[in-house]
Amino acid sequence: MSSRTARVGNLKLGAGHLFLIAGPCVIESEDLCRRIARHLKAVADDLGIPYIFKASYDKANRTSGKSFRGPGLQAGIEILAGVRDEVGVPILTDVHTVSEAEAAGSVVDCLQVPAFLCRQTDLVEAAARAGKAVNLKKGQFLAPWDMKNVVVKAEKAGAKHILVTDRGVSFGYNRLVADMTALVTMQEFGHPVVFDATHSAQQPGGLGKATGGSREVAEVLARAAVAAGADGLFLEVHPDPDRAKSDGPNSIHLDRAETVLRTCLAIREAVRT
Secondary structure (H helix, E strand, O other), rough: OOOOEEEEEEEEEEEOOOOEEEOOOOOOOOOOOOHHHHHHHHHHEEEEEEOEOEEEEEOOOOOOOOOOOOHHHHHHHHHHHHHHHHHOOOOEEEEHHHHHHHHHOOOOOOOEEEEEHHOOOOHHHHHOOOEEEEEOOOOOOOOOOHHHHHHHHHOOOOOOOOOEEEEEEOOOOEEEOOOOOOHHHHHHHOOOEEEEHHHHHHHOOOOOOEEOOOOOHHHHHHHHHHHHHEEEEEEEEEOOOOOOOOOOOOEEEEEHHHHHHHHHHHHHHHHHH
16 A cells, blocks of 8 residues: 555555545636535545535636636635535635745645746745645646655655646647656655646647637546556546536536546556456
8 A cells, every 4th residue: 555645634545545636727716616516525425425516716727818817816816715615525726926825824724836847946946945735736847757856845844745647748739648668657656646637638829719628538648647657646627527617618617526437447457456
């Protein structure tokens, strides 16, 4: 059994048990967040999977300046706190500046350092100092072994509970590719390693003024990552992906979540026997 563990809110993650981080890409409304969180928690509880709700209050790296970004920091963390209190799940959101890490860290259970910002030392250290769990996403431009430096920064700044997430690597223009050996490499750092299946299925800027992607590919990648030994899965889900305000092309339909997770659990059981 794996000794890689972390605590997010009231959940102990790792130690050989698959866990889930999932939710909409961006906070579109409070009602949508609560609907998705309730559905996923019910599925996760039924399957015995620890579950963390995720959503962004601000998508600061949209392809177009005209794209929807979210409700902003203050309104966003209030919505996230409401989801946690009503549904009873830990909350994860991404932060982009030192001041955001300080503000969000007073509310949410896990601060996520976005892939594009994983080399920003001040941000990584601020997230670590918040006293909550930290999810460090590997930049698309980094080799997996280079994430060791990011992890060490967080550890030295005081982070006690760290997740490391892979979301593919740049492979030519508008393309990402997922290297499953990266999961094995990053597990050597001693923390649970998560595979972000939906962002790995993106086609960055592939629609000209928006990012494209394939939710069918995301499901394939999720299965492959579990077979390769990922400790957790990161999925963006939406009840109507074609109308989602961010990452719709690569978001998994909410009604597909249970099937995807059941399949992944069956694969995990098969490769462990």
